[in-house]
Amino acid sequence: MSTPHPDALLSVRDLRVSFDGTDVVRGVSFDVHARQVLAVVGESGAGKSLTARALLGMLPGNATATGSVRLREDSGAFAELVGAAPKDLAALRGRRLALVPQDALSALSPVHPVGDQLAAAVRSVTRVSRKEARARAVAALDRVGIADAARKARAYPHEYSGGMRQRAVIAMATVNEPDVVVADEPTTALDAELQEQVLRVLAEQREAVGAALLLVTHDMAVVREHADRVLVMYAGRPVEQGPARDVLGRPRAPYTAGLLASLPPDEPDEPGGRRGNGRRLPVIPGTPPTPDGLPPGCAFAPRCPLAEDRCHREEPRPRPAGDGHDVTCHRWDDVPYAASDLFLEQPA
Amino acid sequence: MSPSAHRSTGDHPLLDVRDLVVRYGAVTAVDHVSFTLDAGETLALNGPSGCGKSSTAMAVLQLRRPASGEVRFEGTELTALTDRELRPLRPRMQPVLQDPYGSLSPRHRVRDAVAEPLRVQGRWDATGPARVAELLDRVGIAPACGDRLPHELSGGQCQRVGIARALASEPRLLVLDEPVSSLDPSVRAGILNLLADLQDQLGLAYLFICHDRAVVRHFADRSIEMREGRITGTA
Numbered sequence: 360m361s362t363p364h365p366d367a368l369l370s371v372r373d374l375r376v377s378f379d380g381t382d383v384v385r386g387v388s389f390d391v392h393a394r395q396v397l398a399v400v401g402e403s404g405a406g407k408s409l410t411a412r413a414l415l416g417m418l419p420g421n422a423t424a425t426g427s428v429r430l431r432e433d434s435g436a437f438a439e440l441v442g443a444a445p446k447d448l449a450a451l452r453g454r455r456l457a458l459v460p461q462d463a464l465s466a467l468s469p470v471h472p473v474g475d476q477l478a479a480a481v482r483s484v485t486r487v488s489r490k491e492a493r494a495r496a497v498a499a500l501d502r503v504g505i506a507d508a509a510r511k512a513r514a515y516p517h518e519y520s521g522g523m524r525q526r527a528v529i530a531m532a533t534v535n536e537p538d539v540v541v542a543d544e545p546t547t548a549l550d551a552e553l554q555e556q557v558l559r560v561l562a563e564q565r566e567a568v569g570a571a572l573l574l575v576t577h578d579m580a581v582v583r584e585h586a587d588r589v590l591v592m593y594a595g596r597p598v599e600q601g602p603a604r605d606v607l608g609r610p611r612a613p614y615t616a617g618l619l620a621s622l623p624p625d626e627p628d629e630p631g632g633r634r635g636n637g638r639r640l641p642v643i644p645g646t647p648p649t650p651d652g653l654p655p656g657c658a659f660a661p662r663c664p665l666a667e668d669r670c671h672r673e674e675p676r677p678r679p680a681g682d683g684h685d686v687t688c689h690r691w692d693d694v695p696y697a698a699s700d701l702f703l704e705q706p707a
Numbered sequence: 708m709s710p711s712a713h714r715s716t717g718d719h720p721l722l723d724v725r726d727l728v729v730r731y732g733a734v735t736a737v738d739h740v741s742f743t744l745d746a747g748e749t750l751a752l753n754g755p756s757g758c759g760k761s762s763t764a765m766a767v768l769q770l771r772r773p774a775s776g777e778v779r780f781e782g783t784e785l786t787a788l789t790d791r792e793l794r795p796l797r798p799r800m801q802p803v804l805q806d807p808y809g810s811l812s813p814r815h816r817v818r819d820a821v822a823e824p825l826r827v828q829g830r831w832d833a834t835g836p837a838r839v840a841e842l843l844d845r846v847g848i849a850p851a852c853g854d855r856l857p858h859e860l861s862g863g864q865c866q867r868v869g870i871a872r873a874l875a876s877e878p879r880l881l882v883l884d885e886p887v888s889s890l891d892p893s894v895r896a897g898i899l900n901l902l903a904d905l906q907d908q909l910g911l912a913y914l915f916i917c918h919d920r921a922v923v924r925h926f927a928d929r930s931i932e933m934r935e936g937r938i939t940g941t942a
Contacts, residue, residue, distance in 0.1 A: 403862070403891055553756070580921065617893060621896035622892055622896075623899075623924065624921075638926065639903060642893055642896045642897045642900060646863075
């Protein structure tokens with residue numbers, strides 16, 4: 360898949376991010392379509408946040424991105440973002456691409472009223488009067504469900520509750536009706552109820568402004584509820600991507616199977632808890648490799664219950680496993696339906 | 708189950724909390740909360756941020772003295788005791804905290820972090836090093852990791868060291884405050900398995916604070932739902 364899909368809004372090909380010559384993101388390719396929710400999942404250090412940051416041109420100064428990130432223009436032509444001038448990228452951010460960061464408090468200035476910050480965001484990309492910018496700011500706060508938005512617009516972030524601050528940050532990201540919203544772990548710092556609220560608001564905003572949503576998360580329950588497609592990353596590379604229903608329902612990469620197996624079952628247990636071995640969860644043995652200590656062959660092979668000789672020698676390439684479903688594994692066809700059994704460990 | 712989540716077994720429960728009230732100035736964080744917990748049992752406290760679940764845990768440990776109510780642990784009423792009188796009981800009820808890095812001193816090697824409770828409690832002798840090695844083995848930390856500093860460990864390994872350190876005091880009760888919330892799923896599963904094994908082997912009681920309902924359903928025997936300082940449901 361080297362040319363962008365003609366309907367894609369954002370098309371990423373062989374994206375690599377390196378620090379001091381070491382690749383941390385090692386070749387990521389995917390397309391995002393309008394109004395689609397793509398979840399990027401994986402564990403700490405898998406490269407999912409760096410992938411998201413690279414799309415926005417917001418990598419740390421000592422990181423180098425190569426490959427291609429193309430954004431479709433209104434004309435239908437694609438603009439290349441990798442290697443674009445910082446000035447051009449800055450002009451796209453807010454207007455076409457927006458970030459919902461993890462930490463809502465640090466994303467807002469503590470010394471300006473929230474409404475002023477939103478109005479400034481409006482005026483930074485659109486030439487409108489102060490009054491018009493102000494009105495759009497209040498409308499954006501209202502849209503994310505902040506009651507009495509006109510009054511709340513005059514309040515400072517510290518006067519907002521945690522959930523309201525996260526909503527305000529979503530309002531900030533969507534006020535200019537961007538085409539792609541990147542949400543980097545938008546709910547990890549929040550409790551279950553606020554998580555639900557924030558995800559609902561994100562979904563509503565996506566509908567309201569017609570944006571695509573790229574949702575970086577390690578929470579598979581969030582993926583199950585909210586994603587159309589899912590991209591699973593391990594050691595800087597996609598191991599599997601496809602429709603969320605297919606990937607979660609019938610994982611083809613052993614890593615995805617292990618990740619899903621390690622979640623507590625979501626059907627309610629009979630009250631009284633589980634005792635003995637019934638309480639043990641499947642676990643992926645070992646730990647992920649560091650970017651400068653990758654094993655030969657498949658990066659997951661040392662932890663993989665299905666690994667054979669070839670896996671330790673030869674790095675697998677992505678191959679189709681179903682309709683729009685790609686897997687990067689030599690043994691994808693041998694991953695059983697009850698894949699969680701592969702990862703059951705014995706009690707200590 | 709009655710709304711106050713009492714369950715009577717044998718003589719008296721390991722932990723019996725009655726009408727607990729915790730205040731911070733004019734704010735009532737915990738408002739007449741009552742529950743019991745038996746040896747070998749896991750009781751989950753769950754609810755949204757600010758519902759009073761951590762304040763309840765801190766008051767059980769007497770790290771925050773309650774405004775009123777009783778905390779009876781192994782038959783002893785703790786709220787009436789002075790700090791000095793509490794000291795000999797403290798080893799028997801140990802906290803395990805959410806932030807695995809924050810709960811270990813950055814300058815203490817793993818081995819020393821686990822040895823510290825033994826030294827502080829005057830139980831360090833010739834068998835100390837073997838005891839530390841045994842504790843690390845019990846939580847699945849390789850002996851070679853004993854010389855490492857916390858920043859050289861993964862989040863899951865840090866949490867295991869925190870658990871080994873708590874076990875060094877030979878507790879009967881562990882107060883687990885969101886012990887897996889900051890961990891990746893497969894690491895989280897390993898820690899939950901470890902806690903389940905330790906409970907089966909040692910008969911520990913767990914007061915388990917967790918906001919993830921799926922984890923609570925899987926792991927806890929019973930759960931209490933809190934909101935605005937009050938118990939709003941039990942399961």
